[in-house]
Amino acid sequence: MTDADPALWVVKDKDTTIYLFGTVHVLKPGLSWFDEAVKKAFDKSDQLMLEIVMPEDQAEVAKVIMPLAIDQSGKTLSSRLDPEQLKAYQAAMASVGLPAAQFDMFEPWFPAITLSVLPLTKLGYDPNQGAEKLLTSFAKKADKPVLGLETLSEQLGFFDKLPETQQVTFLNAVVKDLDKLGPQLDKMVVLWAKGDPDGLAVSMNESMAATPELAKTLLWDRNARWADQLKARMDQPGTVFVAVGAGHLAGKHSVQDYLKERGLTAKRVKY
Numbered sequence: 001m002t003d004a005d006p007a008l009w010v011v012k013d014k015d016t017t018i019y020l021f022g023t024v025h026v027l028k029p030g031l032s033w034f035d036e037a038v039k040k041a042f043d044k045s046d047q048l049m050l051e052i053v054m055p056e057d058q059a060e061v062a063k064v065i066m067p068l069a070i071d072q073s074g075k076t077l078s079s080r081l082d083p084e085q086l087k088a089y090q091a092a093m094a095s096v097g098l099p100a101a102q103f104d105m106f107e108p109w110f111p112a113i114t115l116s117v118l119p120l121t122k123l124g125y126d127p128n129q130g131a132e133k134l135l136t137s138f139a140k141k142a143d144k145p146v147l148g149l150e151t152l153s154e155q156l157g158f159f160d161k162l163p164e165t166q167q168v169t170f171l172n173a174v175v176k177d178l179d180k181l182g183p184q185l186d187k188m189v190v191l192w193a194k195g196d197p198d199g200l201a202v203s204m205n206e207s208m209a210a211t212p213e214l215a216k217t218l219l220w221d222r223n224a225r226w227a228d229q230l231k232a233r234m235d236q237p238g239t240v241f242v243a244v245g246a247g248h249l250a251g252k253h254s255v256q257d258y259l260k261e262r263g264l265t266a267k268r269v270k271y
Contacts, residue, residue, distance in 0.1 A: 001030055001031070001032040002030055002193070003032055003035075004031045004032060004033040004192070004194075005037075005193070005194070006021070006023075006033050006038065006193060006195055006246070007021075007022055007192075007195040007196075007246075007249065007268065008020070008021050008038055008268070008269040009256060009266040009267060009269060010041070010266065010267055010269050011234070011259060011266045011267075012267075013234055016233070016234045016237055016238060016239075017045075017238075017239040017240070018230055018234065018239075018240045019042075019045065019239075019240070020242050020249055020255065020256070020266055021241065021242065021243045021244075022192065022197065022200075022244065022245065022246030022247075022248070022249040023130070023131035023132055023135075023243050023245055023246060024131055024188065024192050024246060025130045025131070025132060025245060026117070026120055026121075026125040026126060026127050026129070026130045026185075027126065027130055027131065028124045028125055028126065028129065031189075031193060033131070033193065034135075034138070037270075037271050042241050043142075044239050045144065045239045045240055045241035047139075047144050047146070047147060047238070047240050047241070048135055048139040048144050048145070048146045048147070048240075048241050048243065049146075049148070049240055049241065049243070050132050050136070050147070050148055050149070050242075050244070051132075051148065051149055051150060051244050052149070052154075052155050053148040054152065055152065061152065065110075065152075065156060068107075068153070068156050068159075069107060069109075069110035069156075069160075070105050071106060071107045076105065077104050077105070077107075077108060077111065078100075080108060080168055081168065081171075081172075085168075085172055085175075088172075088175050089111075092115055092174075092175040092178050095178065096115065096122070098111075098114070107160065107164075107167060108167035108168050108170065108171040109162060109167045109170060109171070110159075111171060112167070112174045113159065115171075115174045115175065115178065116181060119178060120181060123182040123185075131243060135243050149226050149229055149242075149244070158217055158218060158222070162213075162217060166211070166213050169210065169214075170211050170214055173210040176210075177207075184203070184207055187203055188204075188246075191203060192246050195271075197246070197249060197251070197254075198251070200246055200250040200251075201247075201250035201252070201254075202251075204250060204251065205251065219248060219253065223248055223255045224258045226244070226248070226258075227255055227258030227259045227261070227262055228262070230242065230259060230264070231259070231262045231264060234264065
């Protein structure tokens with residue numbers, strides 16, 4: 001086991017404590033991060049709050065995804081790409097064993113997400129080892145309620161509502177950097193395990209550089225909304241363990257920045 005000490009923050013008033021923990025959604029086995037300060041904070045909490053609570057039934061998940069992912073106007077994915085982009089996209093899909101033709105009815109954001117997850121499983125990353133999955137199972141064992149800051153359809157809706165040009169840019173960026181996905185995540189996991197949010201922010205910004213509008217939609221705007229929800233939660237007593245993707249708690253426009261604007265200070269928990 002390799003010891004990992006990811007960053008943890010706390011926001012407090014006289015009767016409410018909110019812990020903020022940055023997660024990595026897929027991890028390799030063998031990292032011991034659920035111990036020390038993180039476990040102590042989790043054990044003290046009455047409830048777990050995640051970005052979304054994933055339905056356990058895959059059919060339920062598909063029921064939410066499909067109407068959003070399929071292009072209702074009937075426009076094909078291949079018709080949105082120029083010949084060079086199409087060739088690169090088809091090669092990328094083939095490299096992860098997906099038939100590009102079967103994805104032709106989808107909007108560009110859907111294969112973009114699929115392509116940014118699939119190669120990682122080949123590299124030994126496992127969604128079942130991801131922090132959210134494990135925290136959810138610990139919460140269930142301890143009878144702690146698990147809540148979501150967003151619903152699955154809301155979260156996917158952010159992608160679905162992106163203008164077509166942004167979706168195509170997003171897809172092309174994923175295709176172009178497909179070989180870098182693994183090394184990028186390796187680097188991020190090292191920074192995460194060291195509890196280095198500043199390093200994480202730099203690395204996140206590099207990967208978001210090609211798609212700045214995406215960063216606003218997927219990170220900053222959501223961070224601001226979550227800060228509103230957490231501020232409202234401070235009005236109820238209790239202790240909450242909030243676990244969201246580490247990128248949301250790093251760099252400028254982080255959840256902590258938006259909390260500060262709302263008069264709440266998040267302090268880093270020392271190990």
